[in-house]
Amino acid sequence: MLIDVIAGARPNFMKIAPIIDAIETQRKNGVDIHFRLVHTGQHYDKKMSADFFDQLNIPAPHHNLEVGSGTQAEQTGRIMMGYEALLMEKPCDLCIVVGDVTSTMACSIAAKKMNNIKVAHVEAGIRSGDWTMPEEINRMVTDSITDYFFTTSDVANNNLRKAGIPEERIFFVGNTMIDTLYKQMPRFIKPEAWDKYNLTEKGYMIMTLHRPANVDTQDKLKELIGEIVNSSNGMPLIFPIHPRTAKMLEAAGISAPNLHIIEPLGYLEFNYLVKNAKAVITDSGGITEEATVMGVPCMTLRDSTERPETCTVGTNELLGTNPKAVAPAMEKLFSGNWKKGGIPELWDGKTSPRIVQHIMDIWKLG
Incomplete structure (x- = not known):
């Protein structure tokens, strides 16, 4: 099985690092599962890209689409064109997108239009209700064509249920960014x-x-x-x-x-x-x-x-x-009256292995 893991902007990098680790762990255990890291180049500043790859020990991308700067429409179009060309050369079995940046939406669209490649959205179902935010549009478009929804909270689960998503396609797994946080804190x-x-x-x-x-x-x-x-x-x-x-x-x-x-x-x-x-x-x-x-x-x-x-x-x-x-x-x-707070359910540093296990179960791997 070949999985494309999409990253394009700074928020993505913290979310994909543990997913790649979890895939690699299963591959080393003999499971027929492989990844292809696709960097769209949406963020091209070194502090927003290369430094994060170095610090989080993310492997070098297999492909960098190098889309660079531009308007929302320009970036979306270039990402879709670049990713479509890659899929035409060698299609994947599953496209994993994370978060809510332009790359998330654009690659989801390109994958679904390319022989209906399955799309998994990590951080699916979150909503701000603010349509002035480009990220909100990205979330809604991505979730409208996603096949497998990996969520961070029961609020997200309920948002998807209200949108008519069948229960068997919603997987409450936690927060991959917190996986990275726990791993990197020391x-x-x-x-x-x-x-x-x-x-x-x-x-x-x-x-x-x-x-x-x-x-x-x-x-x-x-x-x-x-x-x-x-x-x-x-x-x-x-x-x-x-x-x-x-x-x-x-x-x-x-x-x-x-x-x-x-x-x-x-x-x-x-x-x-x-x-x-x-x-x-x-x-x-x-x-x-x-x-x-x-x-x-x-x-x-x-x-x-x-x-x-x-x-x-x-x-x-x-x-x-x-x-x-x-x-x-x-x-x-x-005055010392700020609430103490707690940690949300399943934000335990083990989200990515749960995601990969669900994928393995869906594809009957292992």
């Missing part, structure tokens, strides 16, 4: 920023912002950063910056003595900072999951989340996009 690396800014455990906060609702308007970004700075009690704020956000910060002239802008970090360095932080301030989805498992308070600057279990079970709170919501959350944090 290898976390102290970044240069730790000594440069004299950081101490629980003595700083780390923040990430990249969504248009927060960063694409100078006035909104300036107000948001101002609220964060003013309510931070002077605690260092470490801000590994997305290139688009960097341009907006510079144009708006935003600065503060305790606001430290740094370059994007590798996986091991970034999560070292998350693990030891007083809190995380973000508009990302995946970071809320990692913060939850590491027990770190997390403030999410979004109006909705596709990962509600990080709020109902974990350490995350959804603040919305109104900058005025920041100060009350900070007061709650500094």
